[in-house]
Amino acid sequence: MKVVGINLSPNERMISGVCLIEGLNVSTFSPRTNEQIMEIISRARPEVVAINVPSNLNENKDEMEEFEIRFTRIKNNIERYSEIIKTNNETVKSLLKVDESTDIFKKFNFRRMNIIRNQSEKDAILCALVALFYKEGKYQKLGDEKGGFIFIPLI
Secondary structure (H helix, E strand, O other): OEEEEEEOOOOOOOOOEEEEEEOOEEEEEOOOOHHHHHHHHHHHOOOEEEEEOOHHHHHOHHHHHHHHHHHHHHHHHHOOOOEEEEEOHHHHHHHHOOOOOOOHHHHOOOEEOOOOOOHHHHHHHHHHHHHHHHHOOOEEEEEEOOOEEEEEEOO
């Protein structure tokens, strides 16, 4: 089973994080552009892609608008290859009781395939975990039709 998590930055000037989980192997990437993200997705062809929708974007209207435009572009491209869901890392961290000191690799018996270079890649791992739980049917859907839904893992 292949799943991908994306910690999408509001714009291409900032690094996004992408995590591919294939079996127990975890690989992370730090793309900037939509094209770089789509190259990873098109090569991996994951069954599910989970994208982090940060709650703190509500504090900055311009950044929220940038994020929504970028999210829509990425979503439209990814849907050609994979199912796509939204998640929120802050909620996931509290549910999984994960913080900076938690070794996710030990907790879930994953094998690290490369060095994790930045916080965005760490956050992408959480998104990929949500995609994995979703694929296994172990998730909860929060929200409504008007505001949209986010998915979180059931523990």
